[in-house]
Amino acid sequence: MADAIRARVEAKRYGGKLVLAGLEIAVAEGEFVAVTGPSGCGKSTLLAILAGLDRHFRGEVQAPGRLGMVFQEPRLLPWRSAAANIALAAPDLDAAAVEAALAAVGLAGQGALYPRQMSLGMARRVALARALAVAPDILLLDEPFVSLDAESADLVRRVVVADWQARRPTVVMVTHDLAEAEALAQRIIRLSSTP
Amino acid sequence: MPPRLVWQALSLLLLAVVWHGAALVAPAATLPPPLEVGRALVVAVTQGDLLRHLGVTLARVGAAFVLSLSLGTALGVALGRMPLLDRILDGWVVFFLNLPALVTAILCFVWFGLGEAAALAAVAVNKIPSVVVTVREGARALDPGYDAVALAYRFGWRKSLVHVVLPQLAPYLMAAARSGLALIWKIVLVVELLGRSDGIGFKLHVFFQNFDVTGILAYSLAFIVVVQAIELAVLAPLDRMTRAWRG
Numbered sequence: 342m343a344d345a346i347r348a349r350v351e352a353k354r355y356g357g358k359l360v361l362a363g364l365e366i367a368v369a370e371g372e373f374v375a376v377t378g379p380s381g382c383g384k385s386t387l388l389a390i391l392a393g394l395d396r397h398f399r400g401e402v403q404a405p406g407r408l409g410m411v412f413q414e415p416r417l418l419p420w421r422s423a424a425a426n427i428a429l430a431a432p433d434l435d436a437a438a439v440e441a442a443l444a445a446v447g448l449a450g451q452g453a454l455y456p457r458q459m460s461l462g463m464a465r466r467v468a469l470a471r472a473l474a475v476a477p478d479i480l481l482l483d484e485p486f487v488s489l490d491a492e493s494a495d496l497v498r499r500v501v502v503a504d505w506q507a508r509r510p511t512v513v514m515v516t517h518d519l520a521e522a523e524a525l526a527q528r529i530i531r532l533s534s535t536p
Numbered sequence: 537m538p539p540r541l542v543w544q545a546l547s548l549l550l551l552a553v554v555w556h557g558a559a560l561v562a563p564a565a566t567l568p569p570p571l572e573v574g575r576a577l578v579v580a581v582t583q584g585d586l587l588r589h590l591g592v593t594l595a596r597v598g599a600a601f602v603l604s605l606s607l608g609t610a611l612g613v614a615l616g617r618m619p620l621l622d623r624i625l626d627g628w629v630v631f632f633l634n635l636p637a638l639v640t641a642i643l644c645f646v647w648f649g650l651g652e653a654a655a656l657a658a659v660a661v662n663k664i665p666s667v668v669v670t671v672r673e674g675a676r677a678l679d680p681g682y683d684a685v686a687l688a689y690r691f692g693w694r695k696s697l698v699h700v701v702l703p704q705l706a707p708y709l710m711a712a713a714r715s716g717l718a719l720i721w722k723i724v725l726v727v728e729l730l731g732r733s734d735g736i737g738f739k740l741h742v743f744f745q746n747f748d749v750t751g752i753l754a755y756s757l758a759f760i761v762v763v764q765a766i767e768l769a770v771l772a773p774l775d776r777m778t779r780a781w782r783g
């Protein structure tokens with residue numbers, strides 16, 4: 342099967358500090374890969390590189406197609422409602438489809454809420470709904486279950502798995518929870534800290 | 537009526553009382569009492585040409601406002617986002633920030649003649665630097681995290697501007713607009729006094745030559761009322777609107 346993502350990171354530095362080095366990653370179309378590693382080892386940095394958001398590194402990356410991204414923080418635009426945040430990312434959706442996207446993450450009827458009116462768990466679910474609303478070819482998830490209560494975490498897990506099974510996007514999920522990675526992913530990429 | 541408005545009304549009433557008291561002891565020609573100024577104002581509006589001059593001045597204020605805000609915002613965003621450009625031009629900003637309005641007005645009239653364009657340029661040169669400083673602050677504070685969202689979800693520049701950049705700049709733009717209105721109309725009067733033959737500033741000049749304090753106060757009063765009305769009816773609600781999401 343063809344690779345959906347190919348990346349070669351020779352070196353990624355912040356200032357003088359080397360964060361990623363000698364990394365080569367290929368993810369097949371429709372594959373579900375987990376990336377684990379200790380905190381600060383460069384997992385979020387890697388996702389930003391894969392997403393094409395960070396171009397300040399030595400190496401190259403190919404990840405064509407529509408992108409859905411759940412950042413480590415929800416990163417909803419605070420001045421837009423939940424529904425508007427989704428509609429901005431997925432302009433093709435009509436109001437009913439946006440509402441359906443919210444309902445899918447357990448937030449039916451909550452579209453008018455602004456990010457400040459939501460709990461962190463709700464905001465993260467809106468962020469997931471936003472990512473899935475674009476029907477992404479590539480879905481990048483940065484610690485999607487962290488700081489969620491058990492119930493929300495379970496819901497997010499089911500929504501992600503359901504989307505993957507239904508549409509077969511290529512998924513790269515960052516997590517530091519090895520059990521989580523083993524339960525969901527077909528393959529685990531372990532990053533180690535770069536000294 | 538909200539208590540704040542009651543207090544404001546009382547405060548203005550007190551000002552009128554003090555003014556009246558001062559007018560009683562001052563020589564008649566130097567300080568007319570408020571009622572007389574009020575009567576003069578009514579006459580100037582109904583029979584005189586106050587409204588025409590007011591309109592002319594407001595048009596200049598409006599044009600200078602739009603010119604200063606748009607150029608200042610573009611420049612401020614550029615400097616806020618491009619550190620090298622900022623370092624190169626920072627000295628210029630400081631220079632123009634400290635240039636007295638009177639100097640720019642005189643120089644503009646000397647260089648470009650006593651025309652409308654020179655008048656507008658003089659006002660804009662005075663106001664732009666402070667807009668630049670305010671907006672530059674806002675541009676520096678732009679959160680790159682939201683840029684990443686815009687990039688990941690392919691907003692494009694227009695959508696990014698409207699939904700990502702401007703909402704973050706809004707408080708800074710509002711601050712620039714409000715202080716802009718307050719500053720610009722005062723500079724416009726100076727410019728009119730120096731080099732125009734209509735507008736409130738020109739009229740004040742004429743009153744000054746005739747030692748007509750009543751006229752000066754009546755015209756000033758009219759203009760203060762109008763500028764405050766714009767602030768209350770346009771800028772303040774706009775400010776509230778752009779802040780609504782903060783709750």
Ligand SMILES: Nc1ncnc2c1ncn2[C@@H]1O[C@H](COP(=O)(O)OP(=O)(O)O)[C@@H](O)[C@H]1O
Binds near residue numbers: 355356380382383384
């Ligand atoms: N914008 C940045 N500027 C400087 N250093 C950064 C920046 N972002 C991340 N880092 C550093 O790079 C390293 C990797 O960060 P990150 O990719 O967030 O790690 P992880 O997601 O694995 O916890 C950390 O040491 C972090 O401090």
Ligand SMILES: [Mg+2]
Binds near residue numbers: 385386413
């Ligand atoms: Mg991280």
